[in-house]
Amino acid sequence: MSETNKPLKKPRGKVRLVEGKCIACGARCQSICPVNGIEMSESGEPQIVLEKCIGCVKCVKACPGSALEIFYTQEELTLLAAWEKQGALPVDEIDEDEKKRRELIAGYRNVWVFVEQSEGEAARVSWELMGAGAELARTLGVELCAVVIGDKVEQLCREAFTYGAVRAYLLDHPVYHHYRTEPYLDACCHLIDRHKPEIVLMGASGMGRDLAGAVATRMKTGLTADCTGLGIDDKGNLMQTRPAFGGNIMATIMCDRFRPQMSTVRPQVMPLPEKRDNTSGEIVRDSFAPNEKNIFTKVLEIIREKNGSDDIDLAGAEFIVSGGRGLMSKDNFSLLHELANELGGVIGGSRSAVDAGWLPQDRQVGQTGKTVRPKIYIACGISGAIQHLVGMQDSDVIIAINRDKEAPIFEVATYGIVGDLFQVIPEMIRQIRELKTQPD
Numbered sequence: 057m058s059e060t061n062k063p064l065k066k067p068r069g070k071v072r073l074v075e076g077k078c079i080a081c082g083a084r085c086q087s088i089c090p091v092n093g094i095e096m097s098e099s100g101e102p103q104i105v106l107e108k109c110i111g112c113v114k115c116v117k118a119c120p121g122s123a124l125e126i127f128y129t130q131e132e133l134t135l136l137a138a139w140e141k142q143g144a145l146p147v148d149e150i151d152e153d154e155k156k157r158r159e160l161i162a163g164y165r166n167v168w169v170f171v172e173q174s175e176g177e178a179a180r181v182s183w184e185l186m187g188a189g190a191e192l193a194r195t196l197g198v199e200l201c202a203v204v205i206g207d208k209v210e211q212l213c214r215e216a217f218t219y220g221a222v223r224a225y226l227l228d229h230p231v232y233h234h235y236r237t238e239p240y241l242d243a244c245c246h247l248i249d250r251h252k253p254e255i256v257l258m259g260a261s262g263m264g265r266d267l268a269g270a271v272a273t274r275m276k277t278g279l280t281a282d283c284t285g286l287g288i289d290d291k292g293n294l295m296q297t298r299p300a301f302g303g304n305i306m307a308t309i310m311c312d313r314f315r316p317q318m319s320t321v322r323p324q325v326m327p328l329p330e331k332r333d334n335t336s337g338e339i340v341r342d343s344f345a346p347n348e349k350n351i352f353t354k355v356l357e358i359i360r361e362k363n364g365s366d367d368i369d370l371a372g373a374e375f376i377v378s379g380g381r382g383l384m385s386k387d388n389f390s391l392l393h394e395l396a397n398e399l400g401g402v403i404g405g406s407r408s409a410v411d412a413g414w415l416p417q418d419r420q421v422g423q424t425g426k427t428v429r430p431k432i433y434i435a436c437g438i439s440g441a442i443q444h445l446v447g448m449q450d451s452d453v454i455i456a457i458n459r460d461k462e463a464p465i466f467e468v469a470t471y472g473i474v475g476d477l478f479q480v481i482p483e484m485i486r487q488i489r490e491l492k493t494q495p496d
């Protein structure tokens with residue numbers, strides 16, 4: 057082929073900052089950049105080193121504030137138009153490796169969300185995943201489908217339609233009444249074998265973590281656990297972003313040679329999409345059901361956990377008052393309880409507070425704890441280690457109280473109070489009570 061006939065390469069462009077949108081999230085863009093092409097200003101905003109930027113869009117996808125975008129020079133725009141006109145690469149121009157990859161993934165289509173349920177009630181994380189799944193399906197131009205497995209759970213298919221699914225695969229049988237790995241694994245693999253989805257999403261709950269790992273192993277495909285971001289690259293592969301190396305960097309993981317691509321996402325990481333009325337979709341009923349006699353696990357009784365802590369749903373709380381090592385002792389948490397009571401909120405904490413025995417483990421916020429997204433998160437005596445930030449930085453409003461003005465928690469705080477928490481919190485409580493006594 058002559059030089060002039062050579063297929064054009066798509067220009068990649070460079071990244072630039074969209075003014076006023078950076079939320080100083082703690083340098084996620086910098087940590088994900090593969091070429092060290094981002095420096096941070098003192099105020100925590102990225103400065104793109106254009107000579108280094110390769111337009112890989114990793115930072116654009118990682119940015120929680122949509123503050124980064126790709127731009128093209130005039131010359132690149134002309135090239136881009138020519139590239140778009142040229143269309144897809146002719147088959148004989150695709151290298152062997154790419155041909156093999158395409159063969160391997162051929163025939164897989166659509167985005168699936170596994171609808172986790174217990175006693176017919178869906179876990180909220182499944183609907184959160186519908187929002188993320190819909191976005192992926194839109195980008196790929198495919199359908200968003202729900203997978204509903206249980207006993208008398210058909211209503212969940214209809215609920216899935218209200219969250220954006222256009223089809224639901226339903227396996228409804230008494231053998232699925234309680235979650236057990238074996239029958240659910242067989243059921244999922246049966247559906248995947250039959251319908252070949254390209255992406256399968258599950259909640260990173262106890263059930264989701266158990267099932268996703270087993271399914272990925274049997275289907276001989278990859279699984280990325282605890283994703284905090286999902287996107288599609290320019291070849292149509294799923295980009296799965298999650299903290300790595302102890303949370304010090306954000307890694308984007310691909311599974312470009314195997315299908316389905318599987319991810320789990322923790323509750324509260326993705327926003328809940330709006331529920332729409334008057335929706336409809338197709339229910340695909342499947343009668344597959346393993347024989348009870350062949351299942352080794354039997355559920356004799358369900359005993360609800362009583363672990364000394366109450367049944368508070370930290371991940372779903374709207375107001376959280378969180379304490380760290382700065383609280384100095386378990387007794388001092390009574391101060392946080394007082395503040396939380398005034399706000400109608402709940403108590404959370406850093407891993408240091410949990411390790412010290414001041415709080416039960418289910419109150420830990422962060423990478424190895426819960427991910428929270430409250431309306432208000434008040435961090436008291438918490439330094440703001442990256443492992444803590446990944447669990448709370450998407451809260452609507454963050455108020456940080458710390459006596460060290462250099463503490464990293466202030467980088468993600470909406471309001472920062474530099475001071476001794478033992479003085480600041482009683483004053484806050486006093487002022488809230490005073491406000492409450494004032495007439496409207």
Ligand SMILES: Cc1cc2nc3c(=O)[nH]c(=O)nc-3n(C[C@H](O)[C@H](O)[C@H](O)COP(=O)(O)OP(=O)(O)OC[C@H]3O[C@@H](n4cnc5c(N)ncnc54)[C@H](O)[C@@H]3O)c2cc1C
Pocket residue numbers: 302379380381382383405406407408409420421422423424425426436437438439440441442443444447457458459460463475476477478
């Ligand atoms: C693999 C891994 C996973 C982890 N997972 C998590 C996780 O899920 N969640 C988590 O939180 N951590 C996690 N960590 C631990 C994390 O790295 C930090 O060690 C921890 O978050 C620190 O907790 P802290 O902020 O309470 O304590 P410190 O870092 O010791 O901070 C205490 C803060 O209190 C301030 N302070 C002290 N006294 C006062 C006062 N009187 N008034 C106001 N401020 C005061 C200090 O200035 C300081 O900033 C993880 C670590 C690893 C390696």
